[in-house]
Amino acid sequence: MTVEDNKKNDEAEIKRVIEGGVEAxxxxxxDGVMSMYAPELVSFDIVPPLQYVGADAxxxxxxxxxxxxxxxxxxEIVDLSITVGDDVAxxxxxxxxxxxxxxxxxxxxxxxxxxxxxxxxxxxxxxHMQASVPVDLKTGRAVLDLKP
Numbered sequence: 001m002t003v004e005d006n007k008k009n010d011e012a013e014i015k016r017v018i019e020g021g022v023e024a025x026x027x028x029x030x031d032g033v034m035s036m037y038a039p040e041l042v043s044f045d046i047v048p049p050l051q052y053v054g055a056d057a058x059x060x061x062x063x064x065x066x067x068x069x070x071x072x073x074x075x076e077i078v079d080l081s082i083t084v085g086d087d088v089a090x091x092x093x094x095x096x097x098x099x100x101x102x103x104x105x106x107x108x109x110x111x112x113x114x115x116x117x118x119x120x121x122x123x124x125x126x127x128h129m130q131a132s133v134p135v136d137l138k139t140g141r142a143v144l145d146l147k148p
Contacts, residue, residue, distance in 0.1 A: 010084045025075045028066045038125040046131040069099040087119040094148040109144035
């Protein structure tokens with residue numbers, strides 16, 4: 001198998017990890033969501049605090065988030081790009097979680113997503129993740145109506 005074949009296989013595996021995470025979100029399967037994260041994860045998510053350190057802290061966040069959506073969750077990814085190295089890789093895309101919160105508020109804005117993967121014990125896991133939305137610097141407010 002050539003180096004190029006290995007990279008294609010790794011890219012396909014990372015895509016499967018991401019797709020599995022999306023399916024787990026749609027199913028509200030917390031264990032499935034967390035299966036894509038490395039134990040030493042550092043996450044800069046769209047919601048406070050500034051960072052989550054460790055998969056356990058992020059698990060608590062996702063548990064609270066999933067429980068705040070009484071109905072179905074949809075999750076979309078567009079323009080996914082994956083770049084693979086020997087034991088690290090990164091991916092970026094535009095993502096949208098659409099759902100109705102338990103207070104009746106509908107959410108569904110697009111965000112920018114970047115994930116850094118590390119191959120740990122033969123498995124690609126997210127070691128660092130960042131989600132963000134643009135900010136209007138004049139008003140200091142998030143710009144939530146942009147589309148890819």
